[in-house]
Amino acid sequence: MSRRRGVGDRLLDRLLPEARREQTRVDLDQLFSRTRDSRGSLRAQAEYWKELAAVLIWNTAGTAKRIPADSDWSQKLDTLGQDVRYAFRSLAGTPTFTLTAVLVLALGIGATSSIFGIIDATLLQPLPFAAPELLVAVEDEDADTPSPAHYTAWEEGTQGLSEIAAYISVDVNLTGVEEPLRLHGQRVTHSFFPLFGVAPLAGRTFSANEHTPGNSDYVVLSHGLWQGRFGADPGVVGRTLLLDGVAVVVLGVMPAGFAFPDTTSQLWMPAGFGPGAASDNNHYLGVVGRLADGVSAASAQAELDALSALQAADTGAGQVRQTHGARVTPLHTRMVGEIRYALLLVLAAAGLVLLIACGNVANLLLTRASSRTAEIALRTALGASKGRIVRQLLTEAVTLAVMGGVAGLLLATWGMTLLSVLVPDGVPVAHRIGVDARLAAFSMLVSLATVALFGLAPALSAARTDLGALINAGASRGTGGRGVHRLRGVISVAEIALAIVLLVVSGLTMRSFASVISKDPGLATEGVVAARLALTDAKYDAPGARATFYEEVLQSVRAIPGVDDAGFVTFTPMTFRGGSTRAQATDRPVPPPEETVYPVLRVVGPGYYETTGIPVRGRAFTSVDGAEGERVAVVNEAMVDAFWPGEDALGKELAFWSGPTWRVVGVAGNVRQFQLEASPEPELTVSYLQWEGISFFMPRDLVVRSELDLTALAPTLRGAVRAVDADVPVSWIRSMGAIVDDSVAGRRVSMLLFGSLGATSLVLAALGIYGVISFSVTQRRTEIGVRMALGAQTGDVLRMVLRQGALFVVAGIAIGVPAAIAVTRYAETLLYEVSPLDTMTFLIVVAALGGVSVLAVLVPGLRASRMDPLTSLRTS
Amino acid sequence: MKGERLGEFEEIVLLGLRSVGAGGSALDVKDSLLEIAGRNASLGSLYNVFDRLERKGLVTSRVGAAPAGGGRPRRCYELTGAGTRALEEAQDVRQRLWARG
Numbered sequence: 004m005s006r007r008r009g010v011g012d013r014l015l016d017r018l019l020p021e022a023r024r025e026q027t028r029v030d031l032d033q034l035f036s037r038t039r040d041s042r043g044s045l046r047a048q049a050e051y052w053k054e055l056a057a058v059l060i061w062n063t064a065g066t067a068k069r070i071p072a073d074s075d076w077s078q079k080l081d082t083l084g085q086d087v088r089y090a091f092r093s094l095a096g097t098p099t100f101t102l103t104a105v106l107v108l109a110l111g112i113g114a115t116s117s118i119f120g121i122i123d124a125t126l127l128q129p130l131p132f133a134a135p136e137l138l139v140a141v142e143d144e145d146a147d148t149p150s151p152a153h154y155t156a157w158e159e160g161t162q163g164l165s166e167i168a169a170y171i172s173v174d175v176n177l178t179g180v181e182e183p184l185r186l187h188g189q190r191v192t193h194s195f196f197p198l199f200g201v202a203p204l205a206g207r208t209f210s211a212n213e214h215t216p217g218n219s220d221y222v223v224l225s226h227g228l229w230q231g232r233f234g235a236d237p238g239v240v241g242r243t244l245l246l247d248g249v250a251v252v253v254l255g256v257m258p259a260g261f262a263f264p265d266t267t268s269q270l271w272m273p274a275g276f277g278p279g280a281a282s283d284n285n286h287y288l289g290v291v292g293r294l295a296d297g298v299s300a301a302s303a304q305a306e307l308d309a310l311s312a313l314q315a316a317d318t319g320a321g322q323v324r325q326t327h328g329a330r331v332t333p334l335h336t337r338m339v340g341e342i343r344y345a346l347l348l349v350l351a352a353a354g355l356v357l358l359i360a361c362g363n364v365a366n367l368l369l370t371r372a373s374s375r376t377a378e379i380a381l382r383t384a385l386g387a388s389k390g391r392i393v394r395q396l397l398t399e400a401v402t403l404a405v406m407g408g409v410a411g412l413l414l415a416t417w418g419m420t421l422l423s424v425l426v427p428d429g430v431p432v433a434h435r436i437g438v439d440a441r442l443a444a445f446s447m448l449v450s451l452a453t454v455a456l457f458g459l460a461p462a463l464s465a466a467r468t469d470l471g472a473l474i475n476a477g478a479s480r481g482t483g484g485r486g487v488h489r490l491r492g493v494i495s496v497a498e499i500a501l502a503i504v505l506l507v508v509s510g511l512t513m514r515s516f517a518s519v520i521s522k523d524p525g526l527a528t529e530g531v532v533a534a535r536l537a538l539t540d541a542k543y544d545a546p547g548a549r550a551t552f553y554e555e556v557l558q559s560v561r562a563i564p565g566v567d568d569a570g571f572v573t574f575t576p577m578t579f580r581g582g583s584t585r586a587q588a589t590d591r592p593v594p595p596p597e598e599t600v601y602p603v604l605r606v607v608g609p610g611y612y613e614t615t616g617i618p619v620r621g622r623a624f625t626s627v628d629g630a631e632g633e634r635v636a637v638v639n640e641a642m643v644d645a646f647w648p649g650e651d652a653l654g655k656e657l658a659f660w661s662g663p664t665w666r667v668v669g670v671a672g673n674v675r676q677f678q679l680e681a682s683p684e685p686e687l688t689v690s691y692l693q694w695e696g697i698s699f700f701m702p703r704d705l706v707v708r709s710e711l712d713l714t715a716l717a718p719t720l721r722g723a724v725r726a727v728d729a730d731v732p733v734s735w736i737r738s739m740g741a742i743v744d745d746s747v748a749g750r751r752v753s754m755l756l757f758g759s760l761g762a763t764s765l766v767l768a769a770l771g772i773y774g775v776i777s778f779s780v781t782q783r784r785t786e787i788g789v790r791m792a793l794g795a796q797t798g799d800v801l802r803m804v805l806r807q808g809a810l811f812v813v814a815g816i817a818i819g820v821p822a823a824i825a826v827t828r829y830a831e832t833l834l835y836e837v838s839p840l841d842t843m844t845f846l847i848v849v850a851a852l853g854g855v856s857v858l859a860v861l862v863p864g865l866r867a868s869r870m871d872p873l874t875s876l877r878t879s
Numbered sequence: 880m881k882g883e884r885l886g887e888f889e890e891i892v893l894l895g896l897r898s899v900g901a902g903g904s905a906l907d908v909k910d911s912l913l914e915i916a917g918r919n920a921s922l923g924s925l926y927n928v929f930d931r932l933e934r935k936g937l938v939t940s941r942v943g944a945a946p947a948g949g950g951r952p953r954r955c956y957e958l959t960g961a962g963t964r965a966l967e968e969a970q971d972v973r974q975r976l977w978a979r980g
Contacts, residue, residue, distance in 0.1 A: 026905070026926070026953070027922070027926070028951075029904075029950075029952070029953045029954070030905055030906045030953065031922070033906055033953075054921055054922045054923070057922060058922055058923035059923070060923060061923030061927045062926075062927075
């Protein structure tokens with residue numbers, strides 16, 4: 004019932020004019036419930052869909068029918084109707100041919116359309132904001148996030164931007180509700196919402212008033228959060244929520260579809276810059292702007308550059324970082340920039356599959372046209388003009404195209420669900436991905452173009468049939484002529500060549516994937532679970548408060564039966580790169596700024612290394628390394644290589660910006676901090692019992708080693724944390740294995756994508772060569788019969804057919820391999836530790852394609868060699 | 880197109896609407912056609928004919944009140960004066976033709 008409602012309603016919404024929708028919905032629902040009561044739900048379903056289909060068809064027919072009765076048009080429509088009816092009858096008469104052709108078309112069109120759908124939604128459609136072409140992303144010159152100092156200078160001085168706004172990603176805990184909740188959102192300046200020109204759905208957004216100190220406890224909710232957490236209650240505006248323990252008032256709700264800077268943002272709160280604003284040390288802002296009338300991105304950039312330079316001169320020396328200029332990029336480009344290339348590559352691959360599919364359909368049509376020579380000759384003899392016959396054949400082709408297009412569109416709806424994984428959260432257009440009129444039009448257009456192009460040649464060649472020659476030959480079935488035969492061979496060779504290109508690319512992505520997952524993450528993936536607990540600054544501000552919380556949670560977690568060990572860390576490896584710090588080896592001279600290495604800093608505690616299985620030479624942290632003890636650090640091997648190359652780091656000393664020195668007591672194995680395919684970076688860990696720096700680095704992730712599975716462990720973990728503080732939400736409970744898997748998710752998708760396109764091309768190419776050889780065997784039945792009657796052995800016949808097939812395959816390989824060599828370098832960005840000219844991949848592809856082709860040729864070959872010469876002579 | 884004359888299906892639909900009375904929905908007419916004439920018309924074809932009849936001024940439609948038992952309001956159709964006259968005229972023509980035979 005719900006499924007019927009869902010799909011049916013969506014069809015209604017898409018395909019019916021608004022005036023008709025509600026009526027249809029009410030009538031259909033009534034019909035459904037009535038039929039269900041009297042004749043059962045199955046019957047009701049059938050009735051519902053039948054009536055729905057009729058409504059949709061009549062709706063189209065109703066619009067098409069309003070053409071004056073006795074016009075030229077009407078006559079033309081009549082003939083067209085005749086042709087279409089005839090086409091349907093003749094296609095229905097050869098179901099195998101029809102089904103094969105439609106399936107092949109559907110594969111090609113489905114692949115291309117689903118990728119077009121993604122590209123349309125991300126690259127072609129404008130962003131869902133007012134005058135989106137004027138929106139720009141503003142960054143520091145080196146693509147870094149600007150500092151508040153820069154932002155303030157720009158905001159005060161800019162003329163080229165009519166509006167400028169900043170945002171900072173923020174995570175808050177929603178408490179005072181049944182289950183405390185972790186929410187992701189943004190702190191934004193008051194110019195943020197006006198800049199996008201999107202009005203709130205309810206209530207209002209921020210004004211400058213809500214950004215004054217002491218009056219900033221307000222929040223605007225996203226549509227998703229409003230629906231999911233507040234039941235779409237319009238009364239939520241004006242209500243007070245507890246966020247991070249602070250009472251804030253809900254000012255408004257944004258409409259569905261407003262997402263910035265990413266689709267995961269659930270709320271927006273006012274941002275004010277504290278006393279640190281003047282400093283240029285911290286770069287953490289996202290900045291967007293709107294170009295003023297007639298100003299280009301380049302001139303806005305020049306202006307912001309100048310403002311940055313002025314600001315740098317103002318603050319003077321002693322800066323930690325060199326001040327950078329600005330970089331202004333159109334917002335759309337900035338957001339889709341990274342996936343643009345990958346999407347275009349996939350589209351190119353899908354285009355190749357479509358080409359191969361086209362070749363197959365052309366071959367099928369040629370074969371069909373040849374076998375219908377007699378029928379066509381008869382119709383010509385009875386007075387049908389050549390034009391009429393070409394039109395008839397073309398109508399058939401177009402009918403096929405429409406069927407293939409519809410089937411392809413169905414495939415595309417499924418394919419797009421798969422593909423949307425490729426679009427990162429950061430692209431706010433992702434929610435619009437789906438089948439719409441544009442996509443349907445695209446599929447139909449491609450389908451029609453395909454068949455018009457590839458149906459025309461067979462139609463023309465069939466119409467060219469020489470009647471006299473055919474009658475003289477006395478053949479009941481035509482041979483199609485040498486020209487057609489050659490054309491079929493050429494198409495088949497082209498298909499094999501294209502398939503090689505696709506297979507090589509998919510082979511390379513597969514080898515890249517294999518090479519990535521063979522990397523050692525550096526920690527145990529089995530039996531380790533990570534969870535995120537976030538402590539609010541307000542509640543855990545007091546010195547030692549966090550450490551006490553950690554110790555209490557560890558105590559209760561370690562007491563859970565089945566748990567071996569547990570520990571805390573700033574961020575679990577591979578979930579977030581984490582922050583870095585400047586550290587200095589005390590026995591070395593201070594390196595020049597450009598050679599300074601900033602190691603990743605993680606604050607961990609006792610039990611972390613033991614739990615994650617990261618090997619430590621020397622020792623890891625214990626509870627003895629407390630506030631009173633000597634400051635100790637554990638560094639990884641990459642850091643040893645960077646700081647003390649060739650030396651033993653144990654016992655060395657480190658200093659941060661200021662404060663005490665830290666003694667290295669352990670050297671840990673390298674861990675891939677960010678992604679399986681990114682090399683380990685220098686990393687430095689210290690204990691939370693000794694860390695007195697900013698709270699950003701304090702642990703938020705709990706890691707647990709246990710033999711329990713995730714489902715059994717999750718509730719007990721939550722319980723253990725709740726026992727210590729019921730207001731701390733536990734989120735993101737995942738096994739280490741899943742985290743590592745996730746870090747290769749994108750690569751897995753691209754492997755699957757290219758892999759399935761490659762496999763499709765292989766099947767299509769094999770089908771193509773099978774069709775050609777098989778048809779040629781049928782055509783040469785008489786010849787084979789005569790040869791066998793004259794003493795040719797089965798082996799001779801088999802060899803003859805195989806030789807013909809081998810010729811196609813070898814020609815295809817001879818063209819395909821150089822083509823692949825020329826093409827694969829464009830796919831280099833997709834590869835990992837595999838050369839685009841990887842010999843092994845090329846060899847495997849050629850062998851696979853050769854093998855499959857031999858099979859495809861063997862079937863008709865064996866059939867030919869087993870022919871009974873008498874029968875084959877008699878039937879011809 | 881048949882100008883202002885009634886097509887066969889149009890006539891049957893008008894008669895069906897007449898039999899269910901003013902305020903009948905397309906679904907009611909569908910039921911009555913099945914019951915009286917044994918003709919299973921699809922909702923789609925009925926919508927289409929009603930659109931045409933409405934353009935010709937033979938019926939009017941409006942969204943009715945929500946049904947008493949709950950549920951959403953339906954679109955209801957009603958014969959206009961011209962519609963009634965068209966039906967009478969068609970009946971007249973038929974009767975005269977029958978009388979000849």
